[in-house]
Amino acid sequence: MADDSTPQPGPTLARRRGVELEQAILRAALDELIECGFPGLTMDKVARRAGTNKNAIYRRWPNRAALGVAAYLQIADAQLRVPDTGDLRGDVLALLRRINRDLSSPGGDILRGLLSSIGDEPELLAQLQEQVGDSGAGRWLTLLGRAVARGEAAPEALHPRVATVALVLLRNEYVTRGIATVPDSVLVEIVDEVYLPLIRQCGVTTS
Structure with a gap:
């Protein structure tokens, strides 16, 4: 042999x-x-x-x-480093821009091709979904945890659904608009008009 x-x-x-x-x-x-x-x-x-x-x-x-x-x-594992710019807005924008570049790169094309083709392989599909979905929450929670430690966010914000709102909105742009890449101005809108106001609202109580 x-x-x-x-x-x-x-x-x-x-x-x-x-x-x-x-x-x-x-x-x-x-x-x-x-x-x-x-x-x-x-x-x-x-x-x-x-x-x-x-x-x-x-x-x-x-x-x-x-x-x-x-x-x-x-290649996905090589892109997992969480940015640390020193403030929440900078971190969120940096991570969102990196993900946007990845999604519009050949790697993004590979990911979409795999996700649409391996539905009959549930274990493999779960690996991919974990990599781009739930495992992404770990990065966002790390980023948000730093913000909590700096006093930029309340501990109540440390929830996966809250932490990944910006990521979900970015993916929605690809799904609903069918575009090759999301303009940077849209990323800034996601951060400044949705993500940061949501984070600031977490932990706020009304009398």
């Missing part, structure tokens, strides 16, 4: 194993997703691009959906 790193016709690479081979496969899968989207992703093309064989891929990922999600999560 061929070794994991026995290449199919394609790039000539040194024998690789373990993490090195896995990363080569994920890079190849990501390149394929950027070029062809998820509908065009095949194990054959990834194997050729990575300079390995399909057996090496199937040992790690049972199907192309699992491989596609793993490749996307590689």
Whole structure:
């Protein structure tokens, strides 16, 4: 039986194993997703691009959906850093602008393609939804927790639904308007006219 790193016709690479081979496969899968989207992703093309064989891929990922999600999560994980500008408005705008760039980038196209194509893979779909949805709440709660510590927000604001309002409104712009990217002026409106007033209202009591 061929070794994991026995290449199919394609790039000539040194024998690789373990993490090195896995990363080569994920890079190849990501390149394929950027070029062809998820509908065009095949194990054959990834194997050729990575300079390995399909057996090496199937040992790690049972199907192309699992491989596609793993490749996307590689780039998504690299974008998780929470901004720290020193004030709530700056942090919210910085994070919203970063997400907007990501959603309008090739990575955003990959994400949308995966979300629309893997409905019959509930576990993989849940991974993606966690990455772009519920796990996003963790970043927003971190950002908002800093604001609470600085006295810019009341502790009552530390609720996932409150913390992620700006993110929900940004996604709504993509869904309802069908645009390639959201103008920066809209991001500023979301922050100044909706998010910050909502945060300031939290914890306010009336006599």
